[in-house]
Structure formats: C-alpha cells, structure tokens
Amino acid sequence: MNPQSLSHRLEQVAAQVPAGARLADIGSDHAYLPVALVLRGIVPRAVVGEVALTPFLAARRSVDENGLAHCISVRQADGLAAIEASDRITAVTLCGMGGETIRDILQAGKARLSTGERLILQPNGGERHLRQWLMDNGYGIRHEEVLRENRFDYEIIVADPGEPVAYSPQELFFGPLQLQQRTPAFLAKWQRLLHLKRRTLERLAHARQNGLESKRVELAEHIDWIESLNPL
Secondary structure, three states, X not given: OOOOOOOHHHHHHHOOOOOOOEEEEEOXXXXXXXXXXXXXXXXXXXXXXXXXXHHHHHHHHHHHHOOOOOOEEEEEOOXXXXXXXXXXXXXXXXXXXXXXXXXXXXXXXXXXXXXXXXXXXXXOOOHHHHHHHHHHOOXXXXXXXXXXXXXXXXXXXXXXXXXXXXXXXXXXXXXXXXXXXXXXXXXXXXXXXXHHHHHHXXXXXXXXXXXXXXXXXHHHHHHHHHXXXXXX
C-alpha cells in the first residue's frame, strides 16, 4: 500500500482530524491513518495504541518502514492506556470497532482524557449506544456522515467536549445531525435496514418464546421511525 493512500472510509476519518493535532489512534491495526497524516504534514506527532501483539507488530513495522519512529510512538496497551499525559493529545480516533466496544474503551479510559480532545469515531454498528455515552459525558456531536464501502454502510461521528446536550431517542438512534440533513447515503442505509427489521419483526411475531414482547415493541417503534424518514 502507498503509505499516503487510505481507503475511502479512512480518508473521511482523516478529513476530520484538525491540522496540527497531536493524534492518538487507538486500535490502529497497521497504523495506516497516523502514517498518512504525518506524511501529509497534517499532524506533527501521533501515538498508536494496540492491545493485541499481531496488530501491534504490524503497526510498528509500518511506522518503521516509513521512517517515522521519531514522531509516531507505537505502544502495546489496552485502549486509552496508550495515552500518557506528556503526549498532550488533542484528537483521538477509534475506528473499525463496534459502537459498544468504542463506548467501553472511552468509559474505561476516561481518566486518560483531559477536557479538550476531539473524538473522531467510526463505529461498525452500535451507534446509538455510543451517542448515549457521548451525551452522558458532555460531548456534543459536531459532524456525522454515512458512507458506503465494499457493500457495507459505515458511520463517522465527531464529537467535542463542551456544553451539556440532550438528544431525543430518535436523535440517538439516527444521529442528531443526520436526522436534520437526511443525505442520500443516510436514507439509503436506513431503507436497507428497514427491510431487515421488517423481516426480523415478522419472525418475532411467530416466535413462541417468552420475554420477546419488549423486543417486538422496540423493533416496531424503530420501524415506524425509519418509515417516517422518507414517507412515500
């Protein structure tokens, strides 16, 4: 891979990293994002965190091959434990994990965050749970987008700490900014999911297991919300 080239998904994440930021890329895998950003002159320094040995070694190899060991620190650590106070991090990226996993990483590592880091998050599902954590912890969502790559829908959520926010259940479900903007990519994603949710509800309607009523009610409500996005 050309060290300055990124997938479409990571390009959209990179576009949200402020120029001059001191970046922590957690769960970086091959460190493609921080390597590209440093080579492009967008960020001067970065920290890469990986908990598993194989991706840690892959990230270190990528950094070494590009001669960036002097400005990208690769650390084997669990989540935000890769960040040290002396790093003076101003932007944190967590990409390619489930929303619940990203939420849990942020919750476990809250003590490693100061008061000013921008969070640039690319969850693979579970966005509602992640937005709930952001709201509960004083982060306002500043940018959201849906993109499609290799037949999968991805979301990018950018949040900054600031004034308390209160999102409605629908805003947590869809994203407060996406609910306002309703881009073609956003509407197409939810139309695809609508068909899946309808089939799931139909299966639940014929299931005889106890304790499914609350799931049926919630699913029916979500279907109503999706149908209201783009009424025929």
